[in-house]
Amino acid sequence: MRHGKNRFLxxxxxxxxxxxxxxxxxxxxxxxxxxxxxWNGLAGQADNxxxxxxxxxxxxxxxxxxxxxxxxxxxxxxxxxIVLALFFAALLTMGRSDRHGGFRGSGAYRIVYxxxxxxxxAILGVLFQFVYxxxxxxxxxxxxxxxxxxxxxxxxxxxxxxLPAVMAVMVWAAVGxxxxxxxxxxxxxxxxxxxxxxxxxxxxxxxxxxxxxxFVWDTVQVAYVYLGILALDGFALVQIMTVGxxxxxxxxxxxxxxxxxxxxxxxxxxxxSAMGVTLFFITLTLTALAxxxxxxxxxxxx
Numbered sequence: 001m002r003h004g005k006n007r008f009l010x011x012x013x014x015x016x017x018x019x020x021x022x023x024x025x026x027x028x029x030x031x032x033x034x035x036x037x038x039w040n041g042l043a044g045q046a047d048n049x050x051x052x053x054x055x056x057x058x059x060x061x062x063x064x065x066x067x068x069x070x071x072x073x074x075x076x077x078x079x080x081x082i083v084l085a086l087f088f089a090a091l092l093t094m095g096r097s098d099r100h101g102g103f104r105g106s107g108a109y110r111i112v113y114x115x116x117x118x119x120x121x122a123i124l125g126v127l128f129q130f131v132y133x134x135x136x137x138x139x140x141x142x143x144x145x146x147x148x149x150x151x152x153x154x155x156x157x158x159x160x161x162x163l164p165a166v167m168a169v170m171v172w173a174a175v176g177x178x179x180x181x182x183x184x185x186x187x188x189x190x191x192x193x194x195x196x197x198x199x200x201x202x203x204x205x206x207x208x209x210x211x212x213x214x215f216v217w218d219t220v221q222v223a224y225v226y227l228g229i230l231a232l233d234g235f236a237l238v239q240i241m242t243v244g245x246x247x248x249x250x251x252x253x254x255x256x257x258x259x260x261x262x263x264x265x266x267x268x269x270x271x272x273s274a275m276g277v278t279l280f281f282i283t284l285t286l287t288a289l290a291x292x293x294x295x296x297x298x299x300x301x302x
Contacts, residue, residue, distance in 0.1 A: 031273045035274040053271050063255070063275065066254050069251070070234070072167075078223075078224050082178065088113060092109060092110065092179070092183045093183050112176075113179040114176045114177065116176050117177050140152040140153070156243065159249045162248060225290055228283075232279065256279075258275060
């Protein structure tokens with residue numbers, strides 16, 4: 001019986017594991033190999049250069065600028081997205097109750113919040129190019145209409161504002177998904193626990209801090225990891241929205257863009273692979289640190 005079960009499991013998993021090995025593991029292995037070579041993408045032979053590519057990275061000003069920008073995005077994007085998503089999710093679930101949880105009509109708000117997830121990154125990039133257009137863009141036009149013309153900017157052409165403008169798009173695009181995710185987690189909290197807190201005189205802020213947040217902490221932790229990975233990318237939006245791309249003055253350069261340029265503009269596939277491997281280990285390390293730093297005891301209800 002056991003042997004028959006094992007044969008069935010092996011047969012069922014063989015094809016998926018083979019496909020995973022060919023299309024996921026194999027490219028990773030190839031990237032690790034190429035990172036130690038000088039392959040230019042065309043030559044039939046690649047010479048081993050040891051750690052020369054990795055050594056060159058740390059004296060490459062463009063790569064260091066990209067790494068700095070990704071670091072700023074890593075600090076800002078996950079934090080802002082999670083704070084906004086928790087705020088909106090709390091509004092959706094802590095208001096006047098209806099039979100679906102939350103206040104009446106909260107389902108319509110969830111659809112509105114989730115809408116950006118239906119748009120591709122390319123559409124978002126083009127859309128916000130028009131929003132940030134200096135002369136007749138939506139943002140500057142709105143500021144002018146509100147009498148705040150002194151605040152108008154060439155948002156994507158000024159080094160001080162270009163990266164925050166891109167990060168704002170990333171937050172706007174991501175927050176709706178996590179609103180829905182956090183709202184679902186909050187609605188799974190037993191109502192008798194919340195009612196007991198209210199009977200004890202706990203206000204909404206105290207209830208959120210002492211009860212709601214601990215219950216949804218596992219969801220927040222996972223969200224932070226995924227948003228951190230998103231912040232270490234940013235390639236598509238930067239490629240579409242910014243001048244250069246990556247400008248002005250490398251203000252929006254990200255590692256993905258530097259990697260792409262090294263491989264497909266300059267033909268330095270080995271050097272680009274070294275960037276990818278470095279980014280892989282940075283992402284892996286930061287994910288492990290984030291999971292460890294945000295680890296808390298699981299809250300359970302008997």
